[in-house]
Amino acid sequence: MLRRDFLAWLTALAATPTLSRAQEDGEPGLQLGSAQPFNPEQVVNRARDLAARPYEARTPVPQAWLDLSYDQYRAIWFDTRNALWENSDTPLRLDVFPPGLYYPHPVAMSVVEDGQSRPMLFDFGVFDHSDQLPELPVDEVIGYSGLRFRAELETPGIYQEFAVFQGASYFRAINTGGIYGISARGLAVNTAEPSGEEFPDFEAFWIERPAPGQRQFTVHALLNGPSCTGAYTIVVRPGAPLTMDVSARIFARADLRHIGMGAMTSMFMFDETIRDRFSDFRPAVHDSDGLLIHNGGGELLWRPLANPRQLQVSGFLDRGPKGFGLLQRERAFRDFADLEALYHRRPGLWIEPGEDWGPGSVTLVEIPTDKEVYDNIVAYWRPVGVIAAGEERRFTYRMSWGASPEPAANLLPVLNTRMGGRPEGGQIIAIDFGPGDHVPDDLGDVMQLVRSSAGEVTEGVLQRNPETGGPRLAFTFHAGDATLAEFRVQLRLPDGPLSEVWLYRWTA
Numbered sequence: 001m002l003r004r005d006f007l008a009w010l011t012a013l014a015a016t017p018t019l020s021r022a023q024e025d026g027e028p029g030l031q032l033g034s035a036q037p038f039n040p041e042q043v044v045n046r047a048r049d050l051a052a053r054p055y056e057a058r059t060p061v062p063q064a065w066l067d068l069s070y071d072q073y074r075a076i077w078f079d080t081r082n083a084l085w086e087n088s089d090t091p092l093r094l095d096v097f098p099p100g101l102y103y104p105h106p107v108a109m110s111v112v113e114d115g116q117s118r119p120m121l122f123d124f125g126v127f128d129h130s131d132q133l134p135e136l137p138v139d140e141v142i143g144y145s146g147l148r149f150r151a152e153l154e155t156p157g158i159y160q161e162f163a164v165f166q167g168a169s170y171f172r173a174i175n176t177g178g179i180y181g182i183s184a185r186g187l188a189v190n191t192a193e194p195s196g197e198e199f200p201d202f203e204a205f206w207i208e209r210p211a212p213g214q215r216q217f218t219v220h221a222l223l224n225g226p227s228c229t230g231a232y233t234i235v236v237r238p239g240a241p242l243t244m245d246v247s248a249r250i251f252a253r254a255d256l257r258h259i260g261m262g263a264m265t266s267m268f269m270f271d272e273t274i275r276d277r278f279s280d281f282r283p284a285v286h287d288s289d290g291l292l293i294h295n296g297g298g299e300l301l302w303r304p305l306a307n308p309r310q311l312q313v314s315g316f317l318d319r320g321p322k323g324f325g326l327l328q329r330e331r332a333f334r335d336f337a338d339l340e341a342l343y344h345r346r347p348g349l350w351i352e353p354g355e356d357w358g359p360g361s362v363t364l365v366e367i368p369t370d371k372e373v374y375d376n377i378v379a380y381w382r383p384v385g386v387i388a389a390g391e392e393r394r395f396t397y398r399m400s401w402g403a404s405p406e407p408a409a410n411l412l413p414v415l416n417t418r419m420g421g422r423p424e425g426g427q428i429i430a431i432d433f434g435p436g437d438h439v440p441d442d443l444g445d446v447m448q449l450v451r452s453s454a455g456e457v458t459e460g461v462l463q464r465n466p467e468t469g470g471p472r473l474a475f476t477f478h479a480g481d482a483t484l485a486e487f488r489v490q491l492r493l494p495d496g497p498l499s500e501v502w503l504y505r506w507t508a
Contacts, residue, residue, distance in 0.1 A: 106143025200225025
């Protein structure tokens with residue numbers, strides 16, 4: 001999928017005429033249909049009822065919308081003067097996206113206020129478009145494909161976007177002052193399985209109208225797919241970081257053997273570990289540079305990301321994880337030297353379970369890529385065991401999006417990893433750790449634990465990096481006949497760990 005990249009509740013959309021009330025009555029902006037009573041438990045009941053029935057794929061929008069080219073689709077844009085709650089004291093503005101191209105199915109959207117929900121009525125007139133756009137049919141199936149949230153974040157009267165929900169169960173957010181990068185998913189199903197991945201959809205959203213001055217915004221969502229359904233409540237709080245509190249109830253339509261909670265998708269093309277494989281003026285290209293895990297045993301594990309030559313899946317077994325996430329620790333412009341992509345401003349995403357998630361594994365999927373326009377990194381929590389058809393599971397978690405959403409810890413973080421060949425043979429591996437007041441002046445007092453599952457490693461050399469102020473550990477790895485090796489490295493003091501645990505999978 002490109003990275004820049006409904007049954008009872010569809011009744012209102014199906015009955016929508018070609019002309020909306022805005023066009024007929026001259027009223028500007030998004031329009032709402034008739035009110036019906038609403039309670040979040042209705043979403044739960046609907047998800048449960050759907051899971052008890054065979055899956056029915058939704059009807060796509062007319063083919064002409066799907067035949068739009070990338071440039072033609074981009075030539076349709078929402079006129080923010082038509083935003084919901086424009087020119088009101090409601091602290092939120094809602095924009096919508098057109099269907100078509102990568103978004104074949106309409107999404108039912110409703111607004112909730114005073115215990116009543118009212119559907120958004122489709123109106124192509126809320127969009128502007130270029131003269132080159134072909135004629136597009138508007139029928140009873142047509143609907144919006146997603147929505148965007150805006151609020152006053154930094155300057156009064158200026159409504160900045162901070163979250164987008166569009167495409168399958170994908171959504172993304174940015175901390176105040178950041179830019180979009182990593183994406184999240186409501187649920188991952190059968191990721192990287194030989195049988196193929198399943199992408200359930202958020203088929204309907206209910207957005208609660210916030211009161212004047214309110215600084216958190218609530219969305220309810222219905223998820224539906226061949227193997228399962230789900231009812232979600234997501235409470236969004238813009239800021240630095242931006243946080244989302246997620247409550248999810250998953251209902252199995254079929255036996256679920258491989259699901260991913262807290263799923264996130266990012267991009268990693270290259271950095272100093274594989275710089276020799278890419279002819280590029282930039283020193284690195286990635287939205288995230290590592291996976292951080294705070295496991296149930298209290299360890300902090302840092303796994304630098306890789307762009308492998310073949311698909312690879314890593315599972316980090318755990319019980320009751322405290323948190324995990326894909327982070328972007330390189331934060332200086334010089335780390336990327338890209339004036340357009342601004343990778344140094346991309347957010348990290350950190351997941352904190354709201355309860356004991358029991359046994360399972362933080363799973364990392366790394367897919368080969370030679371283009372930065374594709375997401376090739378997936379991470380999520382995979383519970384142990386099977387959720388049998390007819391069963392239900394509940395998960396709650398907090399998502400933190402920002403420049404530094406990771407947990408505070410009195411351990412030296414891994415700042416960077418560099419690798420390269422030596423003329424005399426072998427690979428030199430250099431790991432830069434961050435500074436800290438508890439780092440001894442004499443680095444000879446620091447113990448180095450360096451382990452490799454294959455090949456041989458030399459004794460490490462520990463020096464202070466004059467630029468970072470922290471220690472750098474360098475050692476040489478001789479693979480011999482090995483084609484794969486798993487590394488585990490940590491700096492320690494006599495009374496306990498000094499640094500995070502550095503993990504890495506080397507492949508020939």
